[in-house]
Amino acid sequence: MAKQAVDYWSPIDAQKLTAWQKVYIKTKVLLRLCDQHKLQQSKMKSAHEAAAKARAASEAHAASKAKAQANAPVQLDPPLVRTADGSMKDVNECIVVPPAACSPRAVKKRGGRGKKKHVPVTEQQLQLVINGGRGGNGPKLHDHGFSLTKDGRVFCPLCPTVIDNVKNVKRHTIESATHKAAFERKMDAAVKLHHQSIKLVDKKAKGGQMSDDLMSYRFKALISAAKHNVPTDAMKGICADFVDEYSGHTFADSSDAVSLAAGPLLEALVLRIRQILSSDGCFWCNL
């Protein structure tokens, strides 16, 4: 299957592909292989085998469910706490958790804007620069992730910098050391993720667990991207690909796809932390 994965994009001249394109291709490969595997299995297996497998699967499911129940955290509801007056209360009645900063962003904005009157940059102007200028002979800037802000400025997500004049976009990619360093890091991360996806294909192929459900794939992609500190835009793309493909949803904004996956993943991570900390494996001091 790993060979298949390589064959998938080998007809295309790999030299011409950017690292991000390879990553996207790899994610597609995962999906396609998954589908193929399912199809092959359904064709090859006889009804008897399928029934046996279903029985085995149900047993395995029951066993895993029992195991999960056994492994469940000792206390699923937050424990009651003793307050200063000696009574036991729900902790949420006693504390006021400060409001977290979700979108709009809590992070401090960098820099300020000049007082000079700004002429808004249009989408066409930006696309012209990104596509290599007039005649398309200049460098292509697709991988740099430049985008337009609402007030008609060009935003560079790598640095991050806001560029008022579209003419400075090309200069920014060449002259800004910060941008160059960030771009290299992004490419490194892309390559890592690319290798990760190859490994994932191998692993899945060897383990014979190609029929993982959507959630698992989505999490794997998100986990891999988060671990390697992949930029936001790339992460949105990865999630949107999976979600669009399987759920039939078409998101107007690909960040919605991240939101869809991020919540359950965070919950899963927190649950895992809770299970570890309250597990029997930790040192309890009951003196």
Add this chain to the structure above:
Amino acid sequence: MAAFGVTFDGTPSFAEAEAIVFRVVTKDWEVIEILVRCGLYRSKLNSDQLSSHIIDAIVNRAHLQLKNWMSTHQDRARVNKGALGEAKRKFPDATPAENYCTTHTINNAGKKAMGDEGIATFAHLFRKSWQAVINTPGKARDRYAEVFGHAPTTASGVRFFVRYEQVSELFEATPERIMDIISWCVGRKVSEVSSKSMMLKFDPSTDARASLAMAIVETAVVAEGVRPFAEACYTLEGDSCLILRAISVFRRLEQFIEDGYSTPKLEEAVDRAMPLLVHVESSYTAKVASANAAVESASGNVAEIENELKRLNEMKQQVQGGTSSRGRVRQSTERTRDNNQLDNVLEQIVEARVREKSLKAAVKAAKDTLAKVVKAYDDWKTQYPHRTKIELMDHGKNILKPVGQYYHDQFTSEDGDCHPMRVMSEAAQIFNPIFLAKMSADADIVTVLHYLADKLTAFGYRHFNDKFIKNLKKEMPSLVKEAKRDHDLDRIPSSRQYQTRMQKRIKRKNLPTDSSLDWRNDAGEYAQRIWKWWKPRKDKYPCHSLAIRLIVLAQLSSCSVERVFSKLEKIRDVTSDNLKEDMCEIRLLLQVNGDMDDMYNELVLNRVDGE
């Protein structure tokens, strides 16, 4: 429920973030640290909000009981102290021992030598100017890398020891390095804008060479005298069971202070600085002497012209002739007057008076110049009060005294915030098998070990009560026998972290690749081996095994949280302003904790299977 320690801190540098790391010991005797929460907030939290943030993480997120909250580790910020007070007031079950981060405190001690409140002002100024030179990539950095073979260390942020490293690097090879840097600036091998500050304050062709001389001396003192503090800080920033071995770090520092801050290269630096100072001082004395000479010369001219005037006046009297008086009328005797001669004399008098006036003005100007030069000299002497070799040596020693004093106030004085940590480290010696093996007789057990066991109360755990310590003391004789029988920590294999550390150290010091460094000099590895020594003996000495597992929950620094902020900054670099709270937390949890599969399998699944 698991006993746990909590490390928390916040950062205002790029976002208002608060992170909480839990420290627990597993039943397999592994010490693990897990990032439980990192929240981004719109504004800085006050103590009430911070206490809610901590309690929420413990109770709501981790589902742990407040009574098992054994210790906390944080820096000495007022809001942290307030938050803990608030949590304890609201929830009586929460009785954690408050441990203040020793590395932050030692870091603050270092600031007493060089920094805004430090004595080494010239070294501080020189470092800032140097930072301006190399702050941005350009000719200066390229030139430095070309000459010295590596890129210069840049220092930013609030940590003192980052700045110390920069000073240390400047001085590491030789004071020549400083002169090289200056000569680059003079030779315009770096950009004019970058080197402007350096040239203004340390140009060796002007009187600023005195500043350069002082910078050389102070840099030498800071580089050598603060080094033990920097080493202690880096050692204590580990996340192993350092409490078991921290006393050696503290004692090394105290020994350094007691020995009078050994700085062997200070004299060499003073010898290097003296000619520069002497040059400036001699130029001032020469200026004063020349101004004095000018005043004397002008005064002499005035005296001459005054004598001349006197002579001319007498001559005028003679030429004018005598006078006779009759009653009230006084008449000149016209017979003797020569009018032509009188006119000549009068002309000479007028000329002389004009010359006298100009000469007096010259005297005044010379005196003013003298006063200015003397004032400048006095000002210079005030600015550079240490001009002789002895004075410079004394100044060098004085730079380090506030550092030692601050350390004393915080660690060895009973009122110090970090004093309990030192006592705790001292008490933790009772778990060191090598220390135990040195107990020669029963008397030693009573006088030394029992005394240290009593100090365990400094941990502030409710478990360490009189009854427990009594039982602990009962185990001591047999434990000493066991330690005498087997206290060979060499046999214990070195940890993976130590091996990595050694490889890096060997590479940094350019040692042969097959060279091995003594693990006894590495506090982290030493502590880890003590911890491993105890693992097979946990059932034999139940009180000791319980105590050691509780004391390793105490951590000497809040570095685990600082590492989280480093990761957060990298995430921030990648995501820029598109940082949502949930994805930010996912990224942090995954990058700091990993996916926790191994931990989960080992602690949760395998344990259930095993049972």
